[in-house]
Amino acid sequence: MYAAVAATPTPTLDTWLRELSTAANHSKISFSIAALLAVRPGAARRAAAAGVAAVAVASVSANLLGKQLARRPRPDRDAAQVPFVRHVPMPVSASFPSGHTASAFAFATAVGTCLPWTSVPLGLLAATVGYSRVHTGVHYPGDVAAGALLGMASAAAVTGLARPLLHPPG
Structure with a gap:
């Protein structure tokens, strides 16, 4: 699957x-959206807080636990012939799991739990961030999955623990 993504010519999408x-x-991206939500009162502000907390849990889980336990090497972009125009700096951390994807899905899921109308656009954004990590050659599809x-589990933990704060009576 990784090689198929790497070999597919997509010049229109590469830079984007x-x-x-x-x-x-x-x-x-998530913190910018959270800042926009935080200036609004009520549910939007609570959604921003839940999203930021979920990102923190996902980031710690992915980067301090998952990557340390799995230690999967990063993909070989040259062997897969990923075009140079797609390249982002190759992270030095392990490949599994994708921290970018974990954080994006954590934010999307937590905010979507509080503000259901944001679920689809934030979910699509998170999925696109995940795909971009494979497209740029720094992750395997399994890392993103x-x-x-x-990320979704991190959001579920945050929103489950904070339910009384996120959904106050009245």
């Missing part, structure tokens, strides 16, 4: 997906 992948570094599951 590389830029999206880079913009997702350090959850900058595991990251997505980890």
